[in-house]
Amino acid sequence: MTTIEVDEDEYGPWTVLRVQGELDLVTSPGIRRRVHDAVAGGRHDLVIDLSAVRFCDSSGVGVLIAARRLLRSCGGRLRLILPEDAEAGDGHVGRVLSALGVRRLFEVYEDVSGALTESDRSVP
16 A cells, blocks of 8 residues: 655754655655645745655656746745665666756755755756
């Protein structure tokens, strides 16, 4: 059975969604809803921590791309947490994004503290 858990915290202007489980066709609508709820609540700077996501399919990638588009349309920012797996050289979600050629679209960080303290950097 596919499961996902999302914890939400606020740090100044940033909302952090910590996602754990599988990001797939069944669970991705819930993540999309959480992103939309944050934006509807006036939270336009979002960090999505994917370090505990053990599986991601194309629908999960679609949610991340849609979140990026939504946040950019309202002047917001999206940062992803994709820590490297020491053995594989990259985490699962990072490998999926790289294989699809879309990783370059995102601001990627090793951990939440780095994402929250990094000054703005430009991303296409």
